[in-house]
Amino acid sequence: MSSIKLPRDFYTRPNVLHVARDLLGKLLVVPNRNGKRVSGRIVEAEAYRGPQDRAAHSYGGRRTRRTEPMYGVGGTAYVFFVYGMYYQFNVVTNVVDTPHAVLIRAVEPVEGIELMRKRRSSQPDHNLTNGPGKLCIALEIDRRLDGDDLLGNKVWLEEDAKIPRARIMSGPRIGIDYAAEWKDKPWRFWIKDNPYVSKH
């Protein structure tokens, strides 16, 4: 196991679909305030390709205080608040002013599982991080990490498991029925048969 942070050029690649797919198997690390590592292996992710993609917050070049981090350099965190109670964690990709991002939809708990159980009201382990809102609770991801650099020391990604191409599935993204023809694009990627992939 390596503990080297993914380099900038992993994130700045031009094809957000490739980055989303390649994020599967990577370790998402968010140390708590005592420096203890809490982490999960990414098992599900979705690509959002603004400005063309109607499902993306950056659709049509929308650029507001909320979406500003999407316009940053690849390797920036974009954390937004939705439904009045949940945060969602995204990895910004591509170069400055190209607002592409990957929503992390599920991870498999790896380090700090006791802490995750505490934060998630002692739910069974398979239910701790199997959804974009749930994993933000388990990893304590919130507004404070919005716009943060993934090569910094508050949140980052590391190389971990190599996922064979044959085990990577793809299909339509979740919860974007408003996105017209964009809703059917197979831009959601997940690891086949992994028990920590979200239900829907």
Add this chain to the structure above:
DNA sequence: TGTCCGATTGGT
């Protein structure tokens, strides 16, 4: 300033 609604979740 007012209204509408969401890249979800948990309970009925």
Add this chain to the structure above:
DNA sequence: CCAATCGGACAG
């Protein structure tokens, strides 16, 4: 199936 819960986006 549906309520929770509130900030963002946009119309006026």
